[in-house]
Amino acid sequence: MIIRLTKEQIGLLVEETRKKYPIEACGVLFGETKHEQAVVRKIITSHNVLESSTEFQIEPEEFLKVLSEAEKESMQLIGFFHSHPAPPHPSASDVRHMRLWPENIWLIISSIDYDMAAYQTVNNRFRRIEIEVN
Numbered sequence: 535m536i537i538r539l540t541k542e543q544i545g546l547l548v549e550e551t552r553k554k555y556p557i558e559a560c561g562v563l564f565g566e567t568k569h570e571q572a573v574v575r576k577i578i579t580s581h582n583v584l585e586s587s588t589e590f591q592i593e594p595e596e597f598l599k600v601l602s603e604a605e606k607e608s609m610q611l612i613g614f615f616h617s618h619p620a621p622p623h624p625s626a627s628d629v630r631h632m633r634l635w636p637e638n639i640w641l642i643i644s645s646i647d648y649d650m651a652a653y654q655t656v657n658n659r660f661r662r663i664e665i666e667v668n
Contacts, residue, residue, distance in 0.1 A: 536664045537563075537572045537612070537639050537652050544667055547641070548648045550579050551617040555645045558582050560590035560616040562600055563641065564609040572612045572639055572663075576604065582616075589627055590616045613639030613654075620644065622651035629660065639663055 539547075550559045560582050565575035578600045580592040592614075601611060613635070618625070622642035624632065632640055632655045641652045652663035 558590040563612040564604040615641040
């Protein structure tokens, strides 16, 4: 699996991470998935209701609203993004939540150096996803 983002989208993710630090930035990725490629068409930034530097949560009502809007635009949920005040590796909490959202991609951005990594759980197996920037 590959997740494709534009340079502008990467810039938005980095800026959101900078702006929200030390709180974890978070949001939702929409677009289309086919042939082992997830193409991000829209990024929705969200408020981290936990106001935490080590965990994030998107308010359920907000999530349902953006999910409904994306469906009207013929986009599907690709996954989520959030920042870490450390290298972009899933925390134990991330891994638990990833299992609740199988096949969705979790893009993690380090607030230290803005390095990014993407992960996915498929058939209860955890794997890293390649990121391509166009």
